[in-house]
Amino acid sequence: MSLSAAGCIIEPVTSELDPAEMGTRESYALLNSIIVPRPIAWVSTISAAGVANLAPHSFFTISSVDPPVVQFTSVGHKDSLRNVRETGEFVVHIVTRELAELCNATSTDFPAELGEYEALELATVPSHAVAPPRLAAANVALECRSVGEHDFGGSVVSFGQVVWIGVDESLLAGDGQVDIRALQPVSRLGRDEWGEVGEVFTLRREPYQEWKERR
Numbered sequence: 001m002s003l004s005a006a007g008c009i010i011e012p013v014t015s016e017l018d019p020a021e022m023g024t025r026e027s028y029a030l031l032n033s034i035i036v037p038r039p040i041a042w043v044s045t046i047s048a049a050g051v052a053n054l055a056p057h058s059f060f061t062i063s064s065v066d067p068p069v070v071q072f073t074s075v076g077h078k079d080s081l082r083n084v085r086e087t088g089e090f091v092v093h094i095v096t097r098e099l100a101e102l103c104n105a106t107s108t109d110f111p112a113e114l115g116e117y118e119a120l121e122l123a124t125v126p127s128h129a130v131a132p133p134r135l136a137a138a139n140v141a142l143e144c145r146s147v148g149e150h151d152f153g154g155s156v157v158s159f160g161q162v163v164w165i166g167v168d169e170s171l172l173a174g175d176g177q178v179d180i181r182a183l184q185p186v187s188r189l190g191r192d193e194w195g196e197v198g199e200v201f202t203l204r205r206e207p208y209q210e211w212k213e214r215r
């Protein structure tokens with residue numbers, strides 16, 4: 001609270017929050033609705049017993065360029081994490097608009113012995129370099145070997161080096177990169193909200209030398 005020039009009390013327009021004072025559920029939900037949009041890793045794994053598993057993880061990003069490494073976070077100790085720990089490999093698929101409902105269906109908490117592929121009768125194709133299968137319907141597959149994890153206690157970040165990349169040729173533009181309009185990836189927002197790609201615009205990054213000369 002502060003005073004205006006006229007001496008009136010001005011109510012603050014911000015909420016100042018200490019995560020340590022909030023419940024875990026509350027801080028999780030708030031951060032989840034602030035850190036948006038999040039790309040979704042649709043993670044395929046296989047257990048030591050041979051059960052293939054598929055589950056979405058939106059705490060996901062690229063973590064290293066050289067070597068190429070991606071990461072996903074298991075909030076709690078879920079089947080995907082346990083499988084990576086057991087067999088050391090995973091495949092990340094990108095979730096497209098037409099697969100969003102199916103992706104959501106794979107987030108049901110099936111028991112470990114019943115994989116989502118089997119439960120939902122999902123067709124698979126073999127991966128090129130790793131044991132977990134690819135989801136046949138997916139048009140991007142990043143095949144990864146585990147290169148470690150960071151265990152925060154309640155959540156574990158799992159890192160995987162990308163050892164093979166499978167991309168549907170129709171998604172590739174002339175520059176060898178994926179055309180976002182063709183890919184149509186969906187993202188995770190807060191609550192049960194999902195997002196599609198809206199307007200796409202381009203901004204060129206200006207080199208310092210050019211910036212200096214322009215001033």
Ligand SMILES: Cc1cc2nc3c(=O)[nH]c(=O)nc-3n(C[C@H](O)[C@H](O)[C@H](O)COP(=O)(O)O)c2cc1C
Pocket residue numbers: 040053054055056057058059060073074075076078079080081103104106107108109110188
């Ligand atoms: C779009 C979406 C994103 C999700 N992101 C995460 C995540 O980042 N980390 C996580 O632990 N659970 C996440 N979940 C929930 C898991 O998918 C869910 O708990 C699932 O049952 C875990 O499967 P598993 O036990 O086979 O690994 C997400 C669910 C959805 C629908």
